[in-house]
Amino acid sequence: MHDFEYCAPDSLKEAIGLMATHKSSARLLAGGTDLIVLMRARRKRPELVIDAKHIPELTELKINQEGLSIGASVSCRTIYENDQIAESYPALVDSTSLVGGIQVQGRASIGGNLCNAAPSADSIPTLMVLGAIANVVSDRGERQIPVEEFCVAPGQTVLEDDEILVNVTVPAPAANSGARFLRFIPRNEMDIAVANSAAYVELDETGKNFRSARIAIGAVAPTPLFVEDAGAALTGKPISEESILNAAVIARDAARPINDMRGTVEHRLQLVETLTKRVLNDAVKRAIGEKV
Amino acid sequence: MSKRSHITTTINNESVDFLCEPRQSLLEVLRDVLYLTGTKEGCNDGNCGACSVIMDGVLVDSCCVLGVEAEGSKIETVEGLSSKGELHPLQKAFLEQTGMQCGICTPGFLIAAKALIDKNPRPSEQEIRHWLAGNLCRCTGYDKLVRSVMTAAESMAEV
Ligand SMILES: Cc1cc2nc3c(=O)[nH]c(=O)nc-3n(C[C@H](O)[C@H](O)[C@H](O)COP(=O)(O)OP(=O)(O)OC[C@H]3O[C@@H](n4cnc5c(N)ncnc54)[C@H](O)[C@@H]3O)c2cc1C
Numbered sequence: 001m002h003d004f005e006y007c008a009p010d011s012l013k014e015a016i017g018l019m020a021t022h023k024s025s026a027r028l029l030a031g032g033t034d035l036i037v038l039m040r041a042r043r044k045r046p047e048l049v050i051d052a053k054h055i056p057e058l059t060e061l062k063i064n065q066e067g068l069s070i071g072a073s074v075s076c077r078t079i080y081e082n083d084q085i086a087e088s089y090p091a092l093v094d095s096t097s098l099v100g101g102i103q104v105q106g107r108a109s110i111g112g113n114l115c116n117a118a119p120s121a122d123s124i125p126t127l128m129v130l131g132a133i134a135n136v137v138s139d140r141g142e143r144q145i146p147v148e149e150f151c152v153a154p155g156q157t158v159l160e161d162d163e164i165l166v167n168v169t170v171p172a173p174a175a176n177s178g179a180r181f182l183r184f185i186p187r188n189e190m191d192i193a194v195a196n197s198a199a200y201v202e203l204d205e206t207g208k209n210f211r212s213a214r215i216a217i218g219a220v221a222p223t224p225l226f227v228e229d230a231g232a233a234l235t236g237k238p239i240s241e242e243s244i245l246n247a248a249v250i251a252r253d254a255a256r257p258i259n260d261m262r263g264t265v266e267h268r269l270q271l272v273e274t275l276t277k278r279v280l281n282d283a284v285k286r287a288i289g290e291k292v
Numbered sequence: 293m294s295k296r297s298h299i300t301t302t303i304n305n306e307s308v309d310f311l312c313e314p315r316q317s318l319l320e321v322l323r324d325v326l327y328l329t330g331t332k333e334g335c336n337d338g339n340c341g342a343c344s345v346i347m348d349g350v351l352v353d354s355c356c357v358l359g360v361e362a363e364g365s366k367i368e369t370v371e372g373l374s375s376k377g378e379l380h381p382l383q384k385a386f387l388e389q390t391g392m393q394c395g396i397c398t399p400g401f402l403i404a405a406k407a408l409i410d411k412n413p414r415p416s417e418q419e420i421r422h423w424l425a426g427n428l429c430r431c432t433g434y435d436k437l438v439r440s441v442m443t444a445a446e447s448m449a450e451v
Contacts, residue, residue: 005294006314006360029358036317036356037337049314051361077350101426102404103341106350107357189425190339 001039008051012137015055015164018048020139024161028052030073031107033100034116057166058111063088068170072111076123077102079110089170090286091179091198095126098183101190111165117151117223118192124151124224125198125216126181129231132170138163148216148226176203176211178286180279183218184271193219194263197251197275201234201283210234213280215247219262220255220272227254230276239284248276301362303328304372312359319343321359322369330370330399334428341427344400344407345369351407353426370399373406382406382444391440393431401427405441414445 009015019026027046029035030053038044052058058073063084070079076096079085086093099108099122113123114134127147134145136159147168150157159165173179183196196218202211213234218224230250237243257268282292296311303326312321319336322328322345334342336355343354346368373380382402385391392398401424408415408423415423420441421434429437 001315001317003294004314006297006358008361008363029361032356032358032361033338036358039315040336049358053361075350100338101341102351102407102423103344103353103426104338104356106352189422 001036002042002045004039004046005048006051007048008054010054010056012055012057012164012166015050015052016137016139018050019162019164022048026050028115028164030058030109030112031075031104033104033108034112034118052111052164058164060167065172067172069167070110070170071167072115072165073109074111076105076108076110076113080105088173089130089179090292091126091130091181091200091283092123092170094181095123095198098122098189110168114147114150114168115157115159115165117153117155117157119154119221119223120193120196120219121224122181122183122193122196122218125196125218125226126179127168127170128216128224128226129179129198129200129214130170131200131214132168134168135166136163137166151223153222174202176205176207176287177201178283178288180282180286180292182275182279182282184275192262195219195257195268195271195275197272197279199231199276199279199283201280201287203239203284203287207288209236209238210243211236213247213283215251215276215280217251217255217272217276220257220268222256225254227251230254234280244277244280247280248273251276297360297363299360299363301364302366304367304369310359314358314360316359317355318345318347318357318359318362318367319354321362322354325359328369328371331403332396332399334396334400339426339428340397340400341404341424342397342400344403344427346403346407346410349410351404368403368406370402373402380406380444381447382409382441385440385444385447386437389436389440389443391432391437397427397429397431401429401437405444408441409445409448414449415441417442 026048062069080097179200181198183193185191200214213231215230252273332342334340
């Protein structure tokens with residue numbers, strides 16, 4: 001790796017000051033499963049690496065009636081091994097338990113997954129459908145950014161050079177709601193998504209109709225994509241094969257995939273439609289209390 | 293060149309201090325500074341698991357950790373598995389079941405399997421295969437490895 005300085009501030013204030021001074025020449029280090037790999041490949045060359053794992057606000061995991069708050073540096077493994085998250089936000093377990101293998105999951109953070117902004121990032125579609133907010137800070141103040149507006153291009157986010165992602169907050173799940181995330185890879189584990197999809201649904205009291213839905217897809221566009229129209233098409237509709245297919249087709253039509261070593265455009269379009277149908281069906285099951 | 297930092301850790305239950313540059317990975321520190329060459333370099337980008345170590349109870353790829361991040365942490369490497377000349381049940385099982393061929397991936401598999409058994413003393417075959425997905429072996433075809441871990445878990449549960 002290239003030569004760089006390292007520091008491990010133990011307060012957010014100190015980290016904000018460091019970022020304000022060093023801006024783009026400094027980068028935050030959470031689990032390093034993207035940053036260290038990219039530095040070794042000489043694709044990132046920060047002069048200062050700021051360890052984000054000793055900052056209390058970034059390592060905190062809070063869950064209560066209002067919802068969930070996940071510090072940016074909290075690891076995937078900490079998330080999916082948390083019983084309350086498994087109970088109330090199973091789609092987050094779907095996502096975080098798929099990131100790499102055990103070694104990667106022990107280090108890889110939700111904040112790193114979001115800030116690295118890979119089109120295939122497995123936690124982002126789930127955060128989008130759960131209505132997560134990215135809470136960001138710099139010495140110029142705080143900002144709240146809906147996750148669906150966070151990524152702008154492969155590897156690029158709306159963050160300014162001096163901004164720090166503090167945490168992501170997720171509202172408490174509504175009554176009669178459920179969510180699910182799925183991805184397709186050619187083997188069972190340890191690969192990057194060829195396509196992925198997440199859905200959140202809220203049903204009416206009868207459990208037979210959609211009250212609302214949110215759908216997001218990944219690895220089929222330059223960024224993970226929140227497809228508002230696909231979810232909106234389900235509002236007030238009965239739960240049926242037809243309504244679900246219709247929403248999945250809208251999601252597929254929003255996709256703009258590329259051909260690469262992992263899959264072709266055609267394959268990805270077909271996958272994203274199928275995955276979206278499946279996540280919708282599973283989200284409905286979770287909403288009515290069935291285990292998926 | 294950046295200043296070298298003085299890092300204090302516990303490695304295999306012994307306190308160990310070392311000097312390292314920020315750009316040195318924990319893997320480089322283990323092998324090149326501390327001469328703990330049991331931990332292997334495979335892909336050097338987090339895919340193969342040959343460099344697996346347990347850091348504060350968490351299984352990690354040491355190629356994706358900076359040496360300076362180890363300040364104050366407790367690290368377990370393959371060198372710490374045997375005690376007083378007695379092989380660890382995992383090591384015995386790997387030998388008896390031929391859970392290795394060329395040997396490069398072996399320390400990583402041993403440490404990953406140790407982390408699994410620490411958490412789940414009687415893992416199923418499915419659980420073992422899933423847990424070891426981050427460790428690649430190009431020789432064995434995995435069956436003998438999985439059997440070795442099952443045998444070791446059984447023998448450890450007996451005592
Ligand atoms: C073998 C392997 C397999 C993988 N498999 C998957 C997979 O299946 N699915 C998947 O989605 N990803 C996968 N990844 C990618 C990676 O593990 C994830 O993106 C992970 O979540 C990154 O988190 P991290 O904590 O390691 O981030 P880091 O590498 O620490 O940081 C990533 C980026 O975010 C920035 N950053 C970190 N924290 C902050 C903050 N608080 N504020 C602002 N910027 C910040 C860093 O500066 C850096 O640019 C894999 C990686 C490897 C090596």
